[in-house]
Amino acid sequence: MSIMSDPSVPEKILEVKDLKKFFYAHKGLIGNHRQEIKAVDGINFSVFRGETLGIVGESGCGKSTMGRAILQLQKPTEGSVTFEGIELTRLKNHKLRKLRKDIQMIFQDPFGSLNPRMTVGAMLKETVQTHHVVKSNETKEYVENMLEQVGLKKSFYSRYPHEFSGGQRQRISIARALAVKPKMIVCDEAVSALDVSVQAQILNLLQRLKKQYGLTYLFISHDLSVVKHISDRVAVMYLGQIVELADKKEMFNNPLHPYMKALLSAIPLVNQESRERIILKGEVPSPLNIPKGCRFHTRCPFAKAICSEKVPELEEKKEGHWAACHFA
Amino acid sequence: MEQPQLKAGPITFSKPSKKVVSRRSSKILKHKLALMGGIFVAVLILLAVFAPLIAPYSPIRQSYAEALKPPSSAHWFGTDTLGRDLFSRIIFGAQVSLKAGLISVGLALLIGVPLGMISGYFRGLWDDLIIMRVTDAMLAFPSLILALTLAAVLGPSLNHAMIAIGLVFTPNFIRLVRGEVLAQREREYVTAAKASGLKNVHIMIRHIFPNILGPIIVQATLNVAAAIIAEASLSYLGLGTQLPTPSWGAMLAEGQGYLQQAPWISIFPGLFIFVAVISINVFGDGIRDWLDPKIK
Numbered sequence: 327m328s329i330m331s332d333p334s335v336p337e338k339i340l341e342v343k344d345l346k347k348f349f350y351a352h353k354g355l356i357g358n359h360r361q362e363i364k365a366v367d368g369i370n371f372s373v374f375r376g377e378t379l380g381i382v383g384e385s386g387c388g389k390s391t392m393g394r395a396i397l398q399l400q401k402p403t404e405g406s407v408t409f410e411g412i413e414l415t416r417l418k419n420h421k422l423r424k425l426r427k428d429i430q431m432i433f434q435d436p437f438g439s440l441n442p443r444m445t446v447g448a449m450l451k452e453t454v455q456t457h458h459v460v461k462s463n464e465t466k467e468y469v470e471n472m473l474e475q476v477g478l479k480k481s482f483y484s485r486y487p488h489e490f491s492g493g494q495r496q497r498i499s500i501a502r503a504l505a506v507k508p509k510m511i512v513c514d515e516a517v518s519a520l521d522v523s524v525q526a527q528i529l530n531l532l533q534r535l536k537k538q539y540g541l542t543y544l545f546i547s548h549d550l551s552v553v554k555h556i557s558d559r560v561a562v563m564y565l566g567q568i569v570e571l572a573d574k575k576e577m578f579n580n581p582l583h584p585y586m587k588a589l590l591s592a593i594p595l596v597n598q599e600s601r602e603r604i605i606l607k608g609e610v611p612s613p614l615n616i617p618k619g620c621r622f623h624t625r626c627p628f629a630k631a632i633c634s635e636k637v638p639e640l641e642e643k644k645e646g647h648w649a650a651c652h653f654a
Numbered sequence: 655m656e657q658p659q660l661k662a663g664p665i666t667f668s669k670p671s672k673k674v675v676s677r678r679s680s681k682i683l684k685h686k687l688a689l690m691g692g693i694f695v696a697v698l699i700l701l702a703v704f705a706p707l708i709a710p711y712s713p714i715r716q717s718y719a720e721a722l723k724p725p726s727s728a729h730w731f732g733t734d735t736l737g738r739d740l741f742s743r744i745i746f747g748a749q750v751s752l753k754a755g756l757i758s759v760g761l762a763l764l765i766g767v768p769l770g771m772i773s774g775y776f777r778g779l780w781d782d783l784i785i786m787r788v789t790d791a792m793l794a795f796p797s798l799i800l801a802l803t804l805a806a807v808l809g810p811s812l813n814h815a816m817i818a819i820g821l822v823f824t825p826n827f828i829r830l831v832r833g834e835v836l837a838q839r840e841r842e843y844v845t846a847a848k849a850s851g852l853k854n855v856h857i858m859i860r861h862i863f864p865n866i867l868g869p870i871i872v873q874a875t876l877n878v879a880a881a882i883i884a885e886a887s888l889s890y891l892g893l894g895t896q897l898p899t900p901s902w903g904a905m906l907a908e909g910q911g912y913l914q915q916a917p918w919i920s921i922f923p924g925l926f927i928f929v930a931v932i933s934i935n936v937f938g939d940g941i942r943d944w945l946d947p948k949i950k
Contacts, residue, residue, distance in 0.1 A: 394845075397849055399845055399848060399849055423851045423852075423853065424851065425851075426849065426850060426851030427851055430849065430850065431846070431849040431850075433842050433845070433846055434842075435842050438841060438842035438843060439842040439843055439845075439846045440843055440846070441843040441847070441861050441864075441865070442843075442865065442947070442948065443861075443864035443865055443946075443947065444860075444861070444864070452852065452856070452860065453850040453851065453852070456850075456851055456852055456853075456856070457851060486947040486948075488947065488948050499846070502846075502850060503850070506850070506851070
């Protein structure tokens with residue numbers, strides 16, 4: 327952190343404004359009848375330097391699409407993404423490529439995200455060389471050290487991905503992301519494909535590396551307990567929008583949005599009397615046909631007339647606690 | 655129905671099941687086949703290169719006294735209508751046929767693979783749409799007619815025939831490679847490579863290409879065979895190898911009228927085409943497996 331910045335006001339490293347990503351489905355033989363799939367529909371949030379912001383939501387809510395849109399792996403339909411003051415959506419290709427050094431990504435599928443025809447060493451080496459992280463004659467040593475940093479053996483350098491377990495592969499992905507000395511890492515369901523015991527190892531590794539390298543994480547997951555474990559702040563997504571955003575403790579102790587309340591009420595308690603369970607009606611509406619007004623009103627147990635008419639804005643209801651609900 | 659009884663007793667480790675054994679032995683068999691294919695290809699290439707040293711007679715020396723002689727100790731594969739030694743002609747013919755097969759497919763690969771990769775990877779209007787429409791137009795033509803037209807326009811010679819065959823085979827590779835790239839580009843390792851900031855060209859060459867090499871090799875080996883036949887057809891029509899230079903295809907065609915009286919004229923060149931094609935295919939299959947780190 328620079329000397330100039332006031333430590334009480336955290337510095338924004340990433341700012342997402344009104345981010346939208348629509349997909350189009352064509353219906354019928356003649357292409358003029360097209361449907362919009364609003365996967366990400368107007369998202370606003372900031373990530374502060376050094377924190378872990380968890381994004382949680384059920385599958386299909388658009389969290390992965392959002393992660394990819396932030397990294398410009400899928401061009402956003404609208405909105406802006408600012409990383410350290412640089413607007414990414416309008417950045418030229420070669421500048422964007424250079425900037426990717428600072429903001430890396432770890433993917434969900436540890437079996438799909440590594441090239442089956444490349445050795446671990448070759449894979450790490452190429453990113454290190456592309457971004458000129460170290461001198462070319464030091465690359466091998468550097469990569470081997472990186473492997474040790476994530477808990478792998480140096481000898482794995484010349485092995486192929488299929489020789490490893492899921493957890494080891496995810497460590498390789500982490501090493502690859504880390505090898506270019508990024509400032510921020512987007513973890514897209516980084517532990518979801520792993521066994522619970524391996525999940526814990528990887529989460530602990532991520533936390534250790536964060537401290538060691540001063541990283542910032544945007545941690546996308548569908549798993550509330552994982553998000554709770556690793557995040558400083560948590561944002562909840564529903565049907566392509568953020569419905570609640572708060573400090574982790576605040577979020578889990580005092581949720582404001584009925585969706586988050588319902589989710590938390592579903593977690594079984596061990597040492598307390600059972601709390602009242604909020605059971606949601608029906609299923610998540612299709613992103614092809616998003617309900618008018620508040621998009622949660624079709625399932626909300628507290629819905630009133632206004633909910634089906636007026637869209638609730640994401641407002642700061644308490645200090646640092648934002649929610650998009652008329653009655654929160 | 656009788657239930658299988660579980661008996662108490664010492665645990666014994668049975669031998670690997672038959673299925674495992676057969677799978678393992680089929681792998682070794684495949685390995686041996688590939689090796690044999692490789693040896694055959696090598697032998698054919700050596701025959702072609704050292705043809706003047708190996709062939710007992712000149713391939714174009716005619717002798718009416720010895721016309722249509724069946725295989726004997728003097729003429730191992732017999733003689734043709736003009737009394738030329740078929741064994742010598744086949745050895746010299748290997749030069750033409752292997753060259754025609756390998757060079758025309760090489761040309762098709764050289765043009766087809768990059769175009770297919772660009773088309774599949776970028777999927778833009780100019781690259782994908784136009785490349786694919788031209789490809790479709792070429793595929794819509796009967797390939798031999800197209801090769802014939804091209805060879806006729808370029809003028810009759812072996813080199814021109816190879817160019818014509820190469821161009822006619824190019825769309826096959828464009829289509830195949832495009833399809834394979836389309837499948838690979840959606841794989842997460844490609845997204846991961848993009849996310850780590852690699853250049854598109856680098857991703858295409860270092861990441862996607864090794865993953866689509868298998869089908870390309872299979873297609874290429876099959877097309878070498880087809881190219882040998884295509885060269886034969888063009889030569890038969892007078893647009894390929896010029897007489898009296900021997901090529902397997904042309905010899906096969908020459909024997910056509912004498913299948914009753916002197917079947918050896920066609921049988922031996924046919925046999926060599928067959929062996930060459932099979933060996934190249936099997937060898938190609940072996941290379942593909944050898945390149946796959948999972949099978950190795």
